Amino acid sequence: GAVVSQHPSRVICKSGTSVKIECRSLDFQATTMFWYRQFPKKSLMLMATSNEGSKATYEQGVEKDKFLINHASLTLSTLTVTSAHPEDSSFYICSAPAEGTLQYFGPGTRLLVL
Amino acid sequence: GESVGLHLPTLSVQEGDNSIINCAYSNSASDYFIWYKQESGKGPQFIIDIRSNMDKRQGQRVTVLLNKTVKHLSLQIAATQPGDSAVYFCAATRGGKIIFGKGTRLHILP
Numbered sequence A: 001g002a003v004v005s006q007h008p009s010r011v012i013c014k015s016g017t018s019v020k021i022e023c024r025s026l027d028f029q030a031t032t033m034f035w036y037r038q039f040p041k042k043s044l045m046l047m048a049t050s051n052e053g054s055k056a057t058y059e060q061g062v063e064k065d066k067f068l069i070n071h072a073s074l075t076l077s078t079l080t081v082t083s084a085h086p087e088d089s090s091f092y093i094c095s096a097p098a099e100g101t102l103q104y105f106g107p108g109t110r111l112l113v114l
Numbered sequence B: 001g002e003s004v005g006l007h008l009p010t011l012s013v014q015e016g017d018n019s020i021i022n023c024a025y026s027n028s029a030s031d032y033f034i035w036y037k038q039e040s041g042k043g044p045q046f047i048i049d050i051r052s053n054m055d056k057r058q059g060q061r062v063t064v065l066l067n068k069t070v071k072h073l074s075l076q077i078a079a080t081q082p083g084d085s086a087v088y089f090c091a092a093t094r095g096g097k098i099i100f101g102k103g104t105r106l107h108i109l110p
Helices: none
Strands: A004-007 A010-013 A019-025 A032-038 A044-051 A067-073 A076-081 A090-097 A103-105 A109-113 B004-006 B010-014 B019-025 B032-038 B045-051 B056-058 B062-067 B072-077 B086-094 B097-100 B104-109
Touching: A004 A090, A010 A019, A019 A032, A019 A090, A019 A109, A032 A067, A032 A076, A032 B097, A044 A067, A044 A076, A044 B097, A076 A090, A103 B045, B010 B019, B019 B086, B019 B104, B032 B062, B045 B056, B045 B062, B045 B072, B072 B086
Parallel strands: A010 A109, B010 B104
Antiparallel strands: A004 A019, A019 A076, A032 A044, A032 A090, A067 A076, A090 A103, A090 A109, B004 B019, B019 B072, B032 B045, B032 B086, B056 B062, B062 B072, B086 B097, B086 B104
């Protein structure tokens, strides 16, 4: 099946710094990618839809200036958590649709903000 | 709006027995449903899907049942194995997006 990768797999940063997370579709092109956040023992919550060549669309309650999304190519979307704080610590997961409605998920990025 | 929820947060099953995980959804317009398996520290893994024009679909050791009348779907895992231990999410599509339910942790008893 299709493969989606994320980098880094885990990151620890100081409060106030910005962190960039990459999501790549390795063997297919994706004009759309999705970013989710998952807190411990909770479900995945959709944050935003990343659109290649245009602005991302954010779900209600998600701050677009806090979570910057750039979909610069058909295989890469990046999520930047700006001025990260401890409450931003979470598991961030991306997905990309391939073969119609079937979506493939990345392995996730564990962010810990100290 | 769409919401997808699960009846039980934890399910303990004896190894070798069948597991049944249930899910309810609220938006009758949902036409595509997916079950995912998530192991600790990993991303969700596709298990099986079903479209709203079907009421049953079978895969290898897994079966998904859809009851549109009561907006309910279930995942049945036959002969549960230790490797099935994970959190299982049902999900439904909404405008091309996938919306996840709360998740059920499947615990396998030896």
